[in-house]
Amino acid sequence: MAVQTTNHLLRRGMGKDWRDLATYRAAGGYQAVKKAHQMGPAAVIEEVKQGSVRGRGGAGFPAGIKWGFLPKDSDKPRYLVINADEGEPGTFKDTYFLKEDPHRLIEGCIIACMALNAHACYIYIRGEFAEQIRTTWKAIRDCYAAGILGRSVMGIPFALDIYVHPGAGAYICGEETALLESLEGKPGRPRMKPPFPAVIGAFGSPTIINNVETIAAVPLVIEHGAAWWTALGVDRDGGPRLVGVSGHVERPGLFEVPTGTNLKDVIYELAGGPLGGRAIKAVIPGGSSCKVLRGDEIDVPMTIDGLRAVGSMLGTCGIIVMVEGTCIVRALQRLSHFYAHESCGQCTPCREGTGWLARLVDQLEAGTAKQGDVDTLLDVANEIDGNTICALGEAAAWPVQSYVAKFRDEFQAHIDHHGCPYGDHPTPGGFDVPGLPSVSPHA
Amino acid sequence: MALAFSPEADREITDIIGRYPERAAALIPVLFVAQDEFTYLSEEVLELVAERLDLPAAKVLNTATFYTMLRKAPVGKHHVQVCRTLSCYLRGADQLMATAQRKLGIAPGETTGDGRFTLEGVECLAACGTAPIVRINDVYHENVTPASLERLLDALASGKGEPVGGGGGD
Ligand SMILES: Cc1cc2nc3c(=O)[nH]c(=O)nc-3n(C[C@H](O)[C@H](O)[C@H](O)COP(=O)(O)O)c2cc1C
Ligand code: FES
Numbered sequence: 001m002a003v004q005t006t007n008h009l010l011r012r013g014m015g016k017d018w019r020d021l022a023t024y025r026a027a028g029g030y031q032a033v034k035k036a037h038q039m040g041p042a043a044v045i046e047e048v049k050q051g052s053v054r055g056r057g058g059a060g061f062p063a064g065i066k067w068g069f070l071p072k073d074s075d076k077p078r079y080l081v082i083n084a085d086e087g088e089p090g091t092f093k094d095t096y097f098l099k100e101d102p103h104r105l106i107e108g109c110i111i112a113c114m115a116l117n118a119h120a121c122y123i124y125i126r127g128e129f130a131e132q133i134r135t136t137w138k139a140i141r142d143c144y145a146a147g148i149l150g151r152s153v154m155g156i157p158f159a160l161d162i163y164v165h166p167g168a169g170a171y172i173c174g175e176e177t178a179l180l181e182s183l184e185g186k187p188g189r190p191r192m193k194p195p196f197p198a199v200i201g202a203f204g205s206p207t208i209i210n211n212v213e214t215i216a217a218v219p220l221v222i223e224h225g226a227a228w229w230t231a232l233g234v235d236r237d238g239g240p241r242l243v244g245v246s247g248h249v250e251r252p253g254l255f256e257v258p259t260g261t262n263l264k265d266v267i268y269e270l271a272g273g274p275l276g277g278r279a280i281k282a283v284i285p286g287g288s289s290c291k292v293l294r295g296d297e298i299d300v301p302m303t304i305d306g307l308r309a310v311g312s313m314l315g316t317c318g319i320i321v322m323v324e325g326t327c328i329v330r331a332l333q334r335l336s337h338f339y340a341h342e343s344c345g346q347c348t349p350c351r352e353g354t355g356w357l358a359r360l361v362d363q364l365e366a367g368t369a370k371q372g373d374v375d376t377l378l379d380v381a382n383e384i385d386g387n388t389i390c391a392l393g394e395a396a397a398w399p400v401q402s403y404v405a406k407f408r409d410e411f412q413a414h415i416d417h418h419g420c421p422y423g424d425h426p427t428p429g430g431f432d433v434p435g436l437p438s439v440s441p442h443a
Numbered sequence: 444m445a446l447a448f449s450p451e452a453d454r455e456i457t458d459i460i461g462r463y464p465e466r467a468a469a470l471i472p473v474l475f476v477a478q479d480e481f482t483y484l485s486e487e488v489l490e491l492v493a494e495r496l497d498l499p500a501a502k503v504l505n506t507a508t509f510y511t512m513l514r515k516a517p518v519g520k521h522h523v524q525v526c527r528t529l530s531c532y533l534r535g536a537d538q539l540m541a542t543a544q545r546k547l548g549i550a551p552g553e554t555t556g557d558g559r560f561t562l563e564g565v566e567c568l569a570a571c572g573t574a575p576i577v578r579i580n581d582v583y584h585e586n587v588t589p590a591s592l593e594r595l596l597d598a599l600a601s602g603k604g605e606p607v608g609g610g611g612g613d
Contacts, residue, residue, distance in 0.1 A: 077464070089528045089567040127475075127512045128568055130581035163462045168471050168510035171566065185470030185502075187509035203464050246530035246571035253572045288529060288567075318571070320530055334529045338566050344509075430535035433542070433589045 003261060003269040006232065006240045008220055009213065010256035011101060019135055021142045024103040030148060032219040036111045037156050039222070044115040048218060050226035052238040056093075057083050057174075057211030058287060058315050060237070060304045063218075067116060067208060069198035076205040078118040080109060081183065081197075084125040084132075084212045085167055085174035088287035089338060090318030093242040093254060094212035098125060098132035101216075102139035108215035109162055110153055111222055116208055119159050123212075124179050126167040137164050171342035175390045176209040178344065189346045190390035213242060233259035234303050243302065243317040245271035248278070248326070248429050260306070264298045267321055275429055278323040282406070286315025288335050289395035291402035295324075311402075323429075327422040328407040329414055332399055333361045339396035350393040353384040357400055364411060367419030374411045378404055446491050452480050456495060466496055470506055474513050483514040519554045519561035521599045523547070524578040527564040530571035535588075539575055540564060542589040546596050559600070 007014070016023050024030070036044050049064030070078060082105070086094045097105045109121045125133050140162050143149040151159050165183055167173050173182045177191035180202050201207020217239055221229045230238040241259050243266055246252045250272030257266060263285060267273065274280050280295035285302070291312040300306045307314045322331060340354040360377045363369040381400035384393045404411055413421050448456065455476055460469045473492055474484060481488045484507050493500040507513045525531075525540045544550060547560050554561040570576045573585035577592060584595065 086569040087567065090530055090571050092569045092571050095569055126569065127510075128578065128581075131583075161462075165462075165468075166472055166475060167512075168475070169512035170510055182471065183468060184465065185467040185498075185506055187506055203468070244572050246574055247533040252574070284529075320533070320571070322533060326533070331529060331532075334527065334532050338528055341566060427533055427535075427537075429533050431538040431589050433538055 003265045004258065005270065006256050006258060008232070008240055008256065009104075009216060010096060010242055010254065012096075018101040018103065019139060021103065021139070021146060024101075028223070029103055030107055030110075030154065032222040033107060033110050033114075033148075033154060033156075036114060036222050037153075037158075041115045041117065044111060044222065047226050048115075048221055051221040051229040052226075052233070052236050053214060053217050053221060053229070054237050054304065055211055056213035056217075056241070056316070057176075058088060058289075058313075060314060063210060063214050066198065066210070067112070069196065070116060070206050070208065071199055074206055077120070077203075078116055079202045079205055079207040080113050080116060080118045080121040081176075081179065081202055081207055081209045082109065082121065082123040082212055082215055083174060083176065083179060083209055084123055084129075084136075085171075085179060086126055086129075086212075087171040087174040087342075088289060088316050088318060089335065090244065090246055090284060090320040091287050091316040092244045092246070092318065093316070095129065095132055096242065096254060097212050097216050098129060098136050100135075102136045103143075104216045104219060105136070105212055106139055106143060106149075106162060108218040110148070110160060111218050112208070112210070112215055113160055114153070114156075114158055118208070119161065121160070121162045122165045122183055122202070123162065124165045124167060124173070124183060126173075127169050133164055133166055140164065170344075171338075172344045172390075172392060175392065178390065179209065180207065187344070189344045190392075192389055234301075237303055237305075241302070241317050243319060245319045245321065247319075247321040248275040248280075248323040249273065249321050250275060257302070260301045260303050263300050263302050263307075263319070266302065267298065267319065271319075271321070274321060274323045276323070278325065278428065280321060281324045281326055282322045282328060282331070284318075284320040284399075286313050287318040288320065288338070289313075289391075289398055290315045291398050292406060294406050325422075325428040327420055327427065328403055328410050329361060329364050329420065330422070330427065332403045333358070333365055335399045336361045336396070339392065343392060343396070347388040347393065349384045349387040350396065353380050353393070354396045356380050357384075357396065364414040365420050367414070367417070369415045371415060373415060374404060374408065377411070446481070446487050448477075448480060448491070448495065452476050453495075460496070467498055467502070469496060470498065470503065471510070471513075474503075474507055478514060483517050485515075517554075517558070520559045522561045522563070522580050523596070524563050524565040524568075525551075526566070526568050526570075526574070526576040526578070528567035528571075530567070531575040534574040536575040538589050539577060539587055539592055542592050543577075543596065546593060560596075 053063040055061040172178045173188040178188035182188040197207045233239045336358040340358040343354045345351045381397040385397040493503040551564045577584045
């Protein structure tokens with residue numbers, strides 16, 4: 001197989017229960033905390049910078065640089081907040097750490113907190129993740145019992161508390177400032193930036209917010225060094241990445257590959273290729289907010305620059321594959337309803353616009369759309385794009401803009417045919433059940 | 444007020460308050476404790492939470508109404524949540540929803556007359572790699588098929604309780 005997988009972050013299939021503290025420690029776990037202590041905060045931050053650890057929550061911001069934004073002169077407490085809201089459709093990676101390897105995350109939190117001089121850390125886990133919340137709490141409690149957390153960290157005189165904070169079913173709380181509002185007990189409505197959370201974050205104090213996978217990478221960078229880590233990735237984007245493949249592939253799942261692995265190879269080799277050997281119609285490369293690629297545009301390296309070069313984003317590396325026979329308008333309908341449902345309602349263009357988009361797509365499907373409505377759809381999306389406090393607006397607009405740009409004929413056909421040309425058979429990959437809308441015979 | 448937290452819940456609330464520099468931050472976790480205790484967040488329950496946390500009732504209501512998992516109305520004993528977002532849709536979520544509707548005789552958003560089942564369409568549950576997903580109460584069922592869903596619902600209807608585990612699929 002041409003595609004190389006690695007198992008540094010994703011340690012499944014080794015016959016080990018990493019949730020167990022003794023198992024985790026027997027494999028060298030928590031040793032990086034000691035090493036980090038010997039190195040000292042400045043050297044740890046420098047190592048993370050040198051390792052070019054990029055944020056894995058979607059935006060790809062370099063973690064070490066973000067850590068450097070904490071004000072040096074503030075006498076307020078500092079906080080580390082972990083974004084475990086995992087809400088971007090197509091993304092299912094952070095759940096792995098929370099459910100199967102929580103100590104990796106906790107070890108990363110400890111190293112980061114010592115480097116940032118933060119004595120409290122909150123792990124914000126989406127509320128639906130009941131098992132993940134229980135498992136992460138259990139691992140934290142085991143750490144307190146073993147002297148890894150609490151008044152000191154493994155004998156190091158550094159007091160540290162880590163807590164799990166549950167979300168309550170709102171995608172918007174994955175946006176970092178909405179998350180802070182939610183952590184403070186308020187509705188999850190994003191804040192204006194600046195001030196950035198590094199200056200005024202949780203409880204009015206300097207706060208660093210990082211994604212689960214970003215922080216889970218930190219112990220590896222400290223243990224093996226920045227050079228080792230960067231060698232597993234590409235220039236300015238170090239390490240391997242967790243990529244999730246879902247939708248129309250033979251073997252959906254989560255894989256770990258070096259950053260820079262070819263997107264097409266991931267789909268064909270790791271995920272078993274398109275369902276039933278059909279042709280690939282469209283691929284969303286990094287979570288539902290990313291612009292869509294046509295099947296002939298996926299021969300690209302999975303890097304921030306590589307996906308940008310084809311007009312999309314690496315995002316969360318949550319790949320969604322759609323084969324020929326899928327109605328692209330139907331696919332967009334799912335996403336437009338998602339964003340309309342999840343808009344917090346704070347900004348008018350987003351509140352009104354996301355609902356309008358969903359209604360327009362509904363009308364295309366129902367056959368009640370008028371000539372010119374494809375342009376209306378684009379106009380509404382363009383009105384939202386760039387006119388909102390947070391990026392949920394863009395997240396709702398980009399799919400619309402790109403689906404129309406790449407599959408305009410199919411949108412127009414819905415108007416000309418007064419409805420969905422795929423009729424009752426909107427998607428391959430479904431179930432053929434008598435009396436139920438069945439699998440598409442198309443393609 | 445007639446309503447009161449059990450001693451265990453009250454201890455848990457004290458523990459939760461201790462995690463934060465500000466009392467208001469305890470609100471969402473405490474609302475979950477209250478929901479576990481009283482099944483849903485009636486006006487009375489919200490007042491109790493406001494009193495316990497010494498927060499204005501309006502603030503508690505404002506937060507409670509924002510979040511979908513904080514329930515302002517009763518739900519059935521078995522809360523059947525069918526994921527309807529893209530990855531699940533591509534793997535047949537619509538047929539699962541149709542199966543559940545036919546089996547339970549209710550539409551999404553409704554509860555059966557005997558109060559045992561509530562059916563709901565929900566957004567991406569971050570388990571897209573094992574789509575389609577049906578979450579029942581707080582348990583994920585992965586790779587669900589219409590046949591496996593029927594069996595699952597039958598088991599629940601016959602009072603065998605909540606089948607455990609995340610692997611409800613075939
Ligand atoms: C609407 C919206 C939803 C988001 N959801 C998530 C999420 O679920 N998880 C996450 O880590 N980041 C999410 N983000 C990105 C965060 O705002 C933030 O960039 C990230 O947590 C920073 O961590 P990182 O630098 O380690 O990636 C979201 C952003 C937006 C605009
Ligand atoms: S789309 Fe259903 S779990 Fe993500």
